[in-house]
Amino acid sequence: MPSHHGTSSRSSLPLWQDDDGGSHASNSPTAMNSENFTLSEKTVPASYVRQASEARRGHERLIGRLLEQGKCPAEGWSEATVELFLNELAVMDSNNFLGNCGVGEREGRVASDIVARRHYRLSHGIGRSGDIAAVQPKAAGSSLLNKLTNSLALDVLKMAGVRSVKSCFVVPMATGMSLTLCFLTLRQRRPKARYVIWPRIDQKSCFKAMVTAGFVPVVVENVLEGDELRTDVEAAERQICRLGAESVLCVHSTTSCFAPRVPDRLAELAVLCAKYDLPHIVNNAYGVQSSKCMHLIQEGARVGRVDAFVQSLDKNFLVPVGGAIIAGFDEAFVEEISKTYPGRASASPSLDLLVTLLTLGAGGYKKLLSDRKGGAAGQGADHRRARVSRVYVALRVLPVPLPQRGGRRGRHPRGRGAVRQTAGQVPQDAAEGGKCG
Amino acid sequence: MPSHHGTSSRSSLPLWQDDDGGSHASNSPTAMNSENFTLSEKTVPASYVRQASEARRGHERLIGRLLEQGKCPAEGWSEATVELFLNELAVMDSNNFLGNCGVGEREGRVASDIVARRHYRLSHGIGRSGDIAAVQPKAAGSSLLNKLTNSLALDVLKMAGVRSVKSCFVVPMATGMSLTLCFLTLRQRRPKARYVIWPRIDQKSCFKAMVTAGFVPVVVENVLEGDELRTDVEAAERQICRLGAESVLCVHSTTSCFAPRVPDRLAELAVLCAKYDLPHIVNNAYGVQSSKCMHLIQEGARVGRVDAFVQSLDKNFLVPVGGAIIAGFDEAFVEEISKTYPGRASASPSLDLLVTLLTLGAGGYKKLLSDRKGGAAGQGADHRRARVSRVYVALRVLPVPLPQRGGRRGRHPRGRGAVRQTAGQVPQDAAEGGKCG
């Protein structure tokens, strides 16, 4: 069985994990500020300038530590330090090089001052045509921003409970489209696969993520245990056996959800994936703020197989809508996903995440998580009824035919809302193949 | 075969095209400002206040005209008016409702002040899970921003030469990923299709756009006419015939490119598509600024079939990297694409485009286009050599096997750089089917 782990040389993702730190160059650019501080002494007494330059070193040390460790700082930075840093990044990009305004197609030109300012003059986006996580020759500042943000995101995912996560990157797409990207990446590994095994969760965009990628979602209905709707792991295995593992793209599980649905039995699904050599993609949309969701992913990766887990930026990190983090336990696979994105991409969600994490610091982020824990509990109750009915209605109108559920009708407590499915899509004889017996 | 033109009721895309649109309401909210202006008269003489309120009406008239016509204003707005308008949009979103800061998961919360400010407190993103062009109940301001931007984009595309374009929308993805979205949408219409007919253009992200969507690019080499590399329309038709039209997803043509490659023979390809009832997707990456490229698209749609054309935001409109406009001549198909995007999306590229168009105005944008025309001409020459060799190298390393070109080897002036292709991917017998004779 071929490993899903590649052997890529990984030159493009963050290097902060490495302990040997790389080139501690002495080909350093010259000590600019020291010259300018000295010039300041013509005007302001040397002792005041010395104190001020000491103070600047304070900010620089923070930035230096960030660059060295690639980790979310323990304490949040002041807005002054954050903006100082963003300005430093901006002057590293070629659109802000002085005397660089000749004719022709200069990269990164921006027509509106309002727009230039709101992006802190960082206009090159992230990535290259080949890889959304790659560095750009003309945009060292934007590239650093991109790498740093990914590195801090990795740090926060570990901190939030998925300690063995190996690699991740921020994409300027919402969770649904990011899941689509994961499925499209897997297609290249599993060209014969047509189905995605999907324990039912009534969120329209998750469903669309599979359909848009061109796959047929195989809905596995949940079972009612007490008050809760829980994953029917046996039913999932039956579907895999029925369809044949090679025609299954992956198992697509979910952590964060609303009652009565509870998070999927992730560990058991992960074991199933390992058993059948199936990829496992986890929709962890709002799960970073939940220690339970994060623990499930960590546990899944420990006992079985989890290839990637995807989380939204907005609710988890309180930034504007439109970004996600794609993370995984195998650097090569995560890199493969990042290389599937065709072209450069907006740096805006990365910038928002970086600023937010620097401003909050690890401490502030933990506090935010614990503050929301209380709120989320109460809210769960509030949303219970509203959500369930709303999404059932939503799913009912889906235009795409779903494969038959194999006679499990009526198990669902709200059977009236069950999705109509056409049987013809799924070959009945597919169940004969694989290890199933 | 069903028409590719749908009959959707199109409630979600801009309505400014409608002529009967007029202001139906008299259930208007109350005249707030007039009250506050009156209160101001306690402090400042009534005549000054009257003059000031007249002046405010000037700004309001600009905003009113924008809302009424949905068109790029003739003259650019001052930054003061633009920011006034953005502030107005922001207070329409529920995250900025007063007294709305109770416990629980309020939508659109933002942790960092820096982040909130740089988005003008518009944090809900655009679209809904069902449709990136749809309005959000909790975010009337962001929804209006989204609709308006799409409407202005449509206006500018018309102004730039594609007069009969019917619908478009901005996506927070670069051109490549936007093309991928178009291909994924077509897959649902043409489930049996596996190939994309692609007159060769050496841009990595265009190639990846097809591969990522799960399709096999069928490269049609260009022919050398004088100094120029031009589309081999006959070769394209031969491929269609060889593969069978129903196994072809679409023709994927390109307008903007660097010498010696010239824009595709779009009209002839469009006629070909009409003849074989094939979709036609145009990569117009940097073409909005070129009256020639825009004319080709307009002409193609007139004499044949063009389903969608995709253009980048950054170079065409001088905004930061990361957005694109997907446009077409059939509202239903454009809406279908917008509904394929799973989930909400970042409003950042839309905001950038809106601000830029309002600031420049139609006049300013036209001037920008004509200024760049001169620059672009000289630049073409500069880039000629560099670009050609660079992208050949890039394509050489692509890991995905391409279908055989059918013995046309050696026609390309730089044959040494030709892409290696494996024949096995494309069924030889496919050529028998279709109308080809």
Add this chain to the structure above:
Amino acid sequence: MPSHHGTSSRSSLPLWQDDDGGSHASNSPTAMNSENFTLSEKTVPASYVRQASEARRGHERLIGRLLEQGKCPAEGWSEATVELFLNELAVMDSNNFLGNCGVGEREGRVASDIVARRHYRLSHGIGRSGDIAAVQPKAAGSSLLNKLTNSLALDVLKMAGVRSVKSCFVVPMATGMSLTLCFLTLRQRRPKARYVIWPRIDQKSCFKAMVTAGFVPVVVENVLEGDELRTDVEAAERQICRLGAESVLCVHSTTSCFAPRVPDRLAELAVLCAKYDLPHIVNNAYGVQSSKCMHLIQEGARVGRVDAFVQSLDKNFLVPVGGAIIAGFDEAFVEEISKTYPGRASASPSLDLLVTLLTLGAGGYKKLLSDRKGGAAGQGADHRRARVSRVYVALRVLPVPLPQRGGRRGRHPRGRGAVRQTAGQVPQDAAEGGKCG
């Protein structure tokens, strides 16, 4: 001798105190927003627009209440509301009128965008050549800003303990220069006066305030009572008698100071001023944050005479250095001071104060005061030694001759630091005049 209370018609200072102020106008400007909201319904469902326009009314009601009452709002405003309001003010100023960019000397033009933005495009300053508190015909917004700020400042002074204060205005000058302005105003009322009776306080700028205005400070040394240096009221009266009341410009007392100096016996000095019909100017530099200082002023005005009291903006309101509030118990006198300032003035300190008070709200400001109370107590002790010795040194080098203290040498516990004075300046026989004896 004429009363120091004038009979000015006071058309220029805030009118919020008046009860009959109400909204007289029905010549209101038209309901702009309602039209634009209606236009929005072409795009976004009417129900969402209605909700958004309701939400806007929330912000407008806050602004309306501010305009109506001229008082610090109970709760602080969000930054969104504050910036909305500042934008509204800006569009009322003629430099932001549309189509108003013809040739010639347009008022309020600003060359740098950075500068324009940081002032929220409010560039006309405050006041007119005749009166720093007057409204400007071309700048209704800046005028409103000026009036409102003065009105809020008055409200806060009342709230902080000086309940019977009648009028005040913000000046873009520090406390020292503001005191100078008060002394220069008094000069016009008391053309023969040459001396200012000044219970010693070792702050250089207070001393300079008198000297710069052209007056001779008559230093009244404090007496040691227990640990504290307290006002020698009898000595002050002796000086008045010796010099003759008509040659005394005013008594210049101080509230906020560092130990061992304690606030002046303000009530007793106020009674003295009433007895000799002398103006009384109080340096209340950092006293707004001290309920004790504010109580002393209120009590002084109740039992005797206080003409004006001056407080710094920076420490009292946590804004950048450079502004002060001049306040008093007689509107006519305060207006007289405001009319003494020749020319228009910077609106920057007013803008800072307005934004700060709107952001904090009355509640936030009170909390700030009580938070600082704790800190200030500890600090007093810390500064005790350092301050006393530092300022003694400072005073010793003052170049201006002081009048003789009349043989009171040695009373001061740190006599070695006493200021050298020349006798010749003060006529010995002056003591015979007045009511003294």
Add this chain to the structure above:
Amino acid sequence: MPSHHGTSSRSSLPLWQDDDGGSHASNSPTAMNSENFTLSEKTVPASYVRQASEARRGHERLIGRLLEQGKCPAEGWSEATVELFLNELAVMDSNNFLGNCGVGEREGRVASDIVARRHYRLSHGIGRSGDIAAVQPKAAGSSLLNKLTNSLALDVLKMAGVRSVKSCFVVPMATGMSLTLCFLTLRQRRPKARYVIWPRIDQKSCFKAMVTAGFVPVVVENVLEGDELRTDVEAAERQICRLGAESVLCVHSTTSCFAPRVPDRLAELAVLCAKYDLPHIVNNAYGVQSSKCMHLIQEGARVGRVDAFVQSLDKNFLVPVGGAIIAGFDEAFVEEISKTYPGRASASPSLDLLVTLLTLGAGGYKKLLSDRKGGAAGQGADHRRARVSRVYVALRVLPVPLPQRGGRRGRHPRGRGAVRQTAGQVPQDAAEGGKCG
């Protein structure tokens, strides 16, 4: 009679004039950026980082040249460089020192984020209690801002035509109040003086500037020569002789004015001042933009005596209202004025001027001047009638008695508008003293 030129050691005004530059320290702070750039090489290829650090050096060189020369840069800086520099200044101030948020009265704290941002976190103001041009120990950045601005202002005054100006400083007060400060400074040198010789100019704030300072303006009516109202130098001399030079504080002349009034005969007045050893203060309110006004001042200083000339910031430099530059030909006297201002002061006008000059550059400022020249010419005509009548009305209501003009009634072409004056104020026998014969 002692010269009005002092021998002060001038430690507080800009040192850029000096050639020996002072401490070229090698106790420089360490090469911070080089370390951080090196750290960046862990992430981004060293060659890109090297290019970026080269680019940063471009900005640093601009800043270095500014610090070294203290001159307006030839070409304007980009907003990116300007904001980079302001951020650097901010981190030099103690309120932005990290870890400096202990209890107690920390200097420079700002409550509102809006306020902090709009001042670029520079909150200490300028000057110290002893001198508005002095440096502050806790605010090296603000001090540098202050010094630099004054140095650039000096450079621009020279560039605009007053080549031999020696020293100047920016005050956060309008022209009128700045003139008042000059008069108050002179009072300390000329304690017996009561009168200011003032060739009539119908601007209310100039008149008030003298009255507020406690002096009696002696109006010298202009004479009609052809179309123009010109200075009656002989009448001025008669008044000096009549009053006695020692009772005259200074001559107060005016450059910028509206037709039919033309700029004063500055050279002749300057010669008069030299003859009678009288200070000469020039109101150059809007004159920096006029090469004619600047030439008059330069010429006056060359042939006679000019002590100080005062110009407004707003119209001359297109910044918001509220600042002025006080300049002179004797460093000691200018320093004396700066030391007369009691207390620290707002840095806001200095910040505006600095940003404007850096953004425009010398070239941009010259272009602005020449652009306005055209506009101003046309405007003169427009305002001719309106202004004359308006200000006559204004002067007529002035409450302060003016000294008799000595039988020159009726010379003024608009005699009906002449100011009523009471004779009693000016001693008739004063004319006997001095050198007058």
